Amino acid sequence: MHRTGELSGQFQTLEQxxxxxTLGMWLFLSTExxxxxxxxxxxxxxxxxxxxxxxxxxxxxxxxxxxxxxxxLIGSSLTMAMSVWxxxxxxxxxxxxxxxxxxxLGGVFLGIKxxxxxxxxxxxxxxGLGFDMYYCTKNPGACNLRPEDLQKERVELDELTKKMGxxxxxxANSQLFFSLYFGMTGLHALHMxxxxxxxxxxxxxxxxxxxxxxxxxxVENVGLYWHFVDIVWIYLFPLxxxxxxx
Amino acid sequence: MSTTPPxxxxxxxxxxxxxxxxxxIRSWLLTxxxxxxxxxxxxxxxxxxxxxxxxxTMIRIHLLTPAGYLVTPETYNKLFTMHGVxxxxxxxxPSIPAVLGNFLIPLMIGAKDVAFPKxxxxxxxIYITGGCFVLYSFATGGLDTGWTFxxxxxxxxxxxxxxxxxxxxxxxxxxxxxxxLNFVVTIHTMRAPGMTWFRLPLFVxxxxxxxxxxxxxxxxxxxxxxxxxxxxMFHLGFFNPALGGDPILFQHLFWFYSHPAVYIMILPAMGxxxxxxxxxxxxxxFGYTFIAASSIAIAVIGFFVWAxxxxxxxxxxxxxxxFSLLSYLVAxxxxxxxxxxxxxxxxxxxxxxxxxxYALGFIGLxxxxxxxxxxxxxxxxxxxxxxxxxxVAHFHYIMVGGAxxxxxxxxxxxxxxxxxxxxxxxxxxxxxxILFVGFNLTFxxxxxxxxxxxxxxYHNYPPEFQVLNVMSTAGASILALGYLLPMxxxxxxxxxxxxxxxxxxxxxxxxxxxxxxxxxxxFDVTPVVDWEPYDYKNRPDLGLQTPTAPTLAPAHxxx
Ligand code: HEM
Ligand SMILES: [Cu+2]
Numbered sequence: 001m002h003r004t005g006e007l008s009g010q011f012q013t014l015e016q017x018x019x020x021x022t023l024g025m026w027l028f029l030s031t032e033x034x035x036x037x038x039x040x041x042x043x044x045x046x047x048x049x050x051x052x053x054x055x056x057x058x059x060x061x062x063x064x065x066x067x068x069x070x071x072x073l074i075g076s077s078l079t080m081a082m083s084v085w086x087x088x089x090x091x092x093x094x095x096x097x098x099x100x101x102x103x104x105l106g107g108v109f110l111g112i113k114x115x116x117x118x119x120x121x122x123x124x125x126x127x128g129l130g131f132d133m134y135y136c137t138k139n140p141g142a143c144n145l146r147p148e149d150l151q152k153e154r155v156e157l158d159e160l161t162k163k164m165g166x167x168x169x170x171x172a173n174s175q176l177f178f179s180l181y182f183g184m185t186g187l188h189a190l191h192m193x194x195x196x197x198x199x200x201x202x203x204x205x206x207x208x209x210x211x212x213x214x215x216x217x218x219v220e221n222v223g224l225y226w227h228f229v230d231i232v233w234i235y236l237f238p239l240x241x242x243x244x245x246x
Numbered sequence: 247m248s249t250t251p252p253x254x255x256x257x258x259x260x261x262x263x264x265x266x267x268x269x270x271i272r273s274w275l276l277t278x279x280x281x282x283x284x285x286x287x288x289x290x291x292x293x294x295x296x297x298x299x300x301x302x303t304m305i306r307i308h309l310l311t312p313a314g315y316l317v318t319p320e321t322y323n324k325l326f327t328m329h330g331v332x333x334x335x336x337x338x339x340p341s342i343p344a345v346l347g348n349f350l351i352p353l354m355i356g357a358k359d360v361a362f363p364k365x366x367x368x369x370x371x372i373y374i375t376g377g378c379f380v381l382y383s384f385a386t387g388g389l390d391t392g393w394t395f396x397x398x399x400x401x402x403x404x405x406x407x408x409x410x411x412x413x414x415x416x417x418x419x420x421x422x423x424x425x426x427l428n429f430v431v432t433i434h435t436m437r438a439p440g441m442t443w444f445r446l447p448l449f450v451x452x453x454x455x456x457x458x459x460x461x462x463x464x465x466x467x468x469x470x471x472x473x474x475x476x477x478x479m480f481h482l483g484f485f486n487p488a489l490g491g492d493p494i495l496f497q498h499l500f501w502f503y504s505h506p507a508v509y510i511m512i513l514p515a516m517g518x519x520x521x522x523x524x525x526x527x528x529x530x531x532f533g534y535t536f537i538a539a540s541s542i543a544i545a546v547i548g549f550f551v552w553a554x555x556x557x558x559x560x561x562x563x564x565x566x567x568x569f570s571l572l573s574y575l576v577a578x579x580x581x582x583x584x585x586x587x588x589x590x591x592x593x594x595x596x597x598x599x600x601x602x603x604y605a606l607g608f609i610g611l612x613x614x615x616x617x618x619x620x621x622x623x624x625x626x627x628x629x630x631x632x633x634x635x636x637x638v639a640h641f642h643y644i645m646v647g648g649a650x651x652x653x654x655x656x657x658x659x660x661x662x663x664x665x666x667x668x669x670x671x672x673x674x675x676x677x678x679x680i681l682f683v684g685f686n687l688t689f690x691x692x693x694x695x696x697x698x699x700x701x702x703x704y705h706n707y708p709p710e711f712q713v714l715n716v717m718s719t720a721g722a723s724i725l726a727l728g729y730l731l732p733m734x735x736x737x738x739x740x741x742x743x744x745x746x747x748x749x750x751x752x753x754x755x756x757x758x759x760x761x762x763x764x765x766x767x768x769f770d771v772t773p774v775v776d777w778e779p780y781d782y783k784n785r786p787d788l789g790l791q792t793p794t795a796p797t798l799a800p801a802h803x804x805x
Contacts, residue, residue: 016436035469042495
């Protein structure tokens with residue numbers, strides 16, 4: 001590939017090139033659906049088997065950060081859609097602007113995710129790293145929790161322990177929940193990071209004025225990818241954060 | 247024999263073609279030409295075939311005596327595991343798609359290349375990277391979980407190098423996915439004018455179906471092995487009952503890919519056979535649309551039969567019934583193909599050239615493999631023969647007798663196109679016969695062994711099974727000779743073979759209308775297709791006067 005919109009050697013026409021790229025992206029996304037599908041299935045089965053522990057574990061995740069992140073991500077989908085639109089109508093400056101906006105929102109999302117992961121680390125809720133659901137209640141002050149929340153947690157945890165017949169069961173099963181939590185959100189975050197890389201590449205191209213009304217398939221395809229990653233989150237958020245909130 | 251290749255009158259190698267267009271190792275390692283990438287794959291899958299073959303030889307030598315002859319029980323576990331992993335993931339799955347598919351699809355549809363040539367090269371590098379991880383695992387402790395990686399053996403108890411192997415197979419999966427994606431897009435958007443869907447060679451239909459399985463199945467095994475690997479590395483519990491996980495879930499996820507994967511292995515071979523049969527029967531293929539549609543049907547139904555590998559895990563009887571029924575259904579499109587091939591032979595003017603010998607062998611062996619699959623899908627019978635040598639014989643009839651025969655037959659069929667040279671016909675026929683005999687001697691006794699109750703994956707066996715085991719090992723040595731021969735004479739023919747010309751058989755496909763070996767751009771001008779597939783009647787350009795009486799006998803390397 002050489003200059004703006006130039007045709008790669010194996011194609012005859014620009015339309016053929018565009019059609020190929022778009023079809024390729026859709027096929028890639030169908031692969032992705034099945035890739036995440038294995039995780040969703042594992043989640044569903046365990047959620048069904050260990051409903052109580054999953055509900056409880058889900059409630060220990062802070063809702064506010066997840067909710068903010070959902071809004072941030074939907075916002076980034078909007079800016080992404082705007083940049084695709086700008087490319088189609090040939091507003092070169094706007095393309096760059098909206099791409100940067102998308103990148104910033106993506107960065108905010110990842111930052112917040114980092115804070116959440118850090119919280120979980122402090123609370124000893126990371127599987128494999130001294131996992132202990134009872135850490136916060138047994139070490140008051142070690143976790144960043146308000147006293148009334150801690151009290152609530154203690155009550156709920158006692159009840160759950162009785163129901164499950166011991167701390168070992170609670171820890172084993174909630175470790176499953178958090179393995180899935182980190183597995184799913186981690187894989188999602190990895191996709192966000194790859195998306196951010198793609199956005200950087202697009203921004204560079206866009207600043208060089210490469211995207212025109214005739215040639216804007218890369219923007220469109222990265223857009224498809226970005227929306228897909230958003231949609232995954234739209235499923236992850238209720239499954240992981242909202243199992244049982246009242 | 248002279249040292250310079252002989253040149254028969256009339257045929258000349260083209261002055262410039264894809265093999266001599268550029269020189270040097272860089273021009274190969276950085277190539278985006280689908281034909282060169284195909285050859286890169288040819289070299290690498292052959293390498294893994296060797297590795298897998300060495301393990302197989304050791305297994306068969308070990309089983310010469312009831313107590314086990316060669317290795318410790320632990321090493322025996324590693325041998326069959328590494329044999330399976332090398333053969334399935336690094337030889338058979340990529341073999342026909344990545345070698346023949348890469349080489350032929352653009353030529354068959356009249357395109358300059360695949361839709362994404364750089365991605366195609368990347369797929370090869372991904373394959374090599376995955377392969378290195380797996381070789382690393384083999385070299386540092388080996389692998390003893392069985393190619394199925396069942397948990398919690400693989401995630402908790404095994405002391406072998408599971409982690410690098412799992413990572414390697416995970417990585418390799420993306421090579422399959424990207425190759426599949428590339429093929430589907432290529433077939434959709436790169437066809438030459440006039441090359442309608444129902445003029446596509448059946449090989450292309452088969453590759454299309456296979457690619458769908460690549461795209462929809464492979465990600466599932468990727469995530470499954472990733473989870474098993476994470477479980478092993480960080481002591482998580484997805485599939486570990488001690489931590490509340492479910493080992494049966496692993497099996498479901500594993501077979502959700504791995505049953506369709508058996509169709510990844512056989513469908514492309516069926517495509518090869520569908521090309522060879524009409525060529526050497528000099529007749530249009532019987533029931534083109536049925537064969538094309540049955541490929542798609544196999545790809546689709548193949549996704550809904552996975553739990554027939556798990557009848558003995560205590561799955562519910564109703565589930566087992568459904569999966570048994572669906573497994574019977576998937577045999578229908580396979581049978582459709584067999585019937586269509588035999589009908590094509592009926593009243594054809596058949597010549598028994600090497601590719602045809604492989605094709606005929608394929609039909610017989612696939613028939614046995616497929617029918618014994620139905621035995622296994624039968625709920626009551628499977629209780630008796632599950633995890634015995636009967637299963638081993640079943641899948642070797644299909645994977646070796648079917649898929650590998652198709653691959654080797656296809657290599658012979660398109661060898662003149664790939665290299666521009668003919669192989670020595672007599673030796674090639676001899677090798678085909680040796681393979682057929684060696685194969686049956688190796689694997690038929692295993693049906694009996696399994697039926698009598700010899701379990702698979704054991705390092706020793708009761709003395710009464712020795713005779714059949716010795717037969718099997720004897721067959722394996724004949725089989726090995728049968729594989730070595732083509733490797734030798736095909737390599738030899740690259741330099742010393744007779745020049746083939748454009749269309750030595752002659753065959754009807756678009757790939758035969760261009761030079762052998764083809765130019766880098768495949769065709770001088772974009773071809774326009776105005777004939778129907780396999781139409782021997784209306785193709786005066788082939789030099790056959792009437793469809794039943796060929797005036798031009800197929801070209802041979804030694805006549
Ligand atoms: C005609 C349709 C087929 C049917 C109904 C069928 C049925 C079965 C069944 C029920 C089993 C499980 C046996 C057991 O574990 O007890 C099995 C195993 C197997 N089949 Fe088939 N099969 C068919 C075609 C194929 C094809 C086309 C291939 C490969 C190209 C294949 C390869 C295998 C392999 C590799 C195994 C053993 C897996 C393992 O446990 O390691 N089968 N088959
Ligand atoms: Cu199966």
